[in-house]
Amino acid sequence: MSLIELNGISKVYRTKEIETTALENVNLSVEQGEFLSIMGPSGCGKSTLLNIIGLLDKPTEGTVRLIDTDCNRLGDNAMSHFRNTNLGFVFQSFHLIPSLDVASNVELPLAYRGGMSAAERRERVDEVLERLGISHRKKHFPTQLSGGQCQRVAIARAIVGRPSIVLADEPTGNLDSKMGAEVMSLLHSLNADDGITIVMVTHNEAQAQQTDRIVRFFDGRVIS
């Protein structure tokens, strides 16, 4: 059974004047533990697809099944809960919350999860920061970190809730090649060691080649 299963996904953006098709009849399956890259030119629908997989957006047509759950049937609260427990997000621009220090940023998904004491949350955060080699920065704020460190914190935030799937939208897009390579290495280790399924949107052919599979998009369709 696939961990991610998309059938006949279409996404059409409508305004009064214009109708834009972002995705057209996309079918995609991702197996558990797979590291998948999505490639394609800008505006081809890669990020839209990632948002649909991440339950941040709804398809106009088609079904989304994640971890054996029919996500089309989930209400807003249930979707929030599903995202919280099963999904992790890594964004190109990191999207760390500037008012919070590193530890609080990483703790964010756990703060929305019931049943964990503050001590348990702190312990989990420390564990993840240690693993990603940024525990010495836990009291720092995002503005005090380098781009690579910010992305490490973002990855720590994505995995602190022990999700089955991590969705990474151009995770190295804002980093230099050295930092980019470090982040990629980190994602590979999460995939290999923890069995986390990773779906990554990227423009970087070399990084995509390092993943298990590449899905190429053009004009909202899967072309290979």
Added chain:
Amino acid sequence: MKTKLIQIIYDMRTQPVIAWVTVIGTALSIFLIMTVVMMQQVGIMSFAPESHRDRMLYGMFLHKQSLENENDNRSAGLSYESAKKLYGELDGVEEISYQYTDLDRYDAKGTTGGKFTVDTRQTDDGFWRVFDHKLLDGRYYDADEVAAKRRVAVLSEATARKLFGGENAVGQHFELDHNDYEVIGVVANSSILASMAYGEVFVPADYDKEWTTGMGPFMAAMLIKEGVKFDDIRRQVKTRYAEYDSEIKSEGMKTVYHESPFDQEVINTGHRGSNITPDTSSSRMMRYIIYAILLIVPAINLSSMLHSRLRRRVSEIGVRRAFGCTRARIITDIVAENLVVTVVGGMIGFALGIVFAQCYDGLYTDPTGTAARPALSMLLNWRIIGIAFGSCFILNIISAAVPAWQAGRLNPVEAINAK
């Protein structure tokens, strides 16, 4: 909570103008509300010597009308006799005092030699049981002394000092309105805002004083037993009015009933129309409209401030949604953060209100229009504090509701990608 406080401090540091305008706007709003509330509350809440305002009723006036000509009306205060007939020995009344409605301002002269004017209240002995004056020395006058029209007086502490300097006042004599009086007691000073119990000199009332049949300078101040409804007392009084009608029928007159006796809310309106039925509902409505304006106008401004603050946090809201924050949690978090800011502003506004009340005596007046400053102890009570912070809460809800709801409705994708 710690995270929310960090967020608020961060907001204040990154958007200082908006943050401080929000705090100051809230403070001014709460200050205005507090001023209006305190003006109102000082008039109705209990404080010594009017320690049971919630159980007080006052029978103050008599309105008579000709049986043949309804344009022939006579209305004034009560005589001692008519006060007793209409209000004496009613079921449910714990204590009653027959006293002059108005204070008399007489000249007084003691051993210090100087002559000065004192607010003199003429009462019976029941006055000391109805009201809660604190006896510092000596004793109160009793029923026999009132009946015998003895020239004895109880002085306020300040008046005793003015009349006799540092000497013990009890047992001494002084001149009041050219008559010699003996001081038999000294009570703590009372605020002029305790309009029915305040006085500088208290002397036995002259029961015989009557202006015309049934009318005179008296009123009946009644302390109602706990649990007894005011309407039960009014029903009995209405029956008494009917009985009194039969007495004055021979004069060709009847009484006109004006929902007497009055409660503290009526007294606080400064109602002095002896031939008018007091209308508390319109003054209450006016008060509520003022409260609403004082809350809604700043709330609209604060709402747009919060909207501006949140515009910079749209992306953050999207990220929070991505990591599992529900719409409801977004809304409650924003309302809670705003509440902290509102409470801080409210505390400043509350403090300003108290300081203003202590410094400016033109704001608070007793029903006769005399300016007074309420004591700090009158203003710092749970009711006023509760109203202040209740207002903060309402202000917060009104100002935060729309921006928070809009934030909760944000599309996560659009929010994350917002610049």
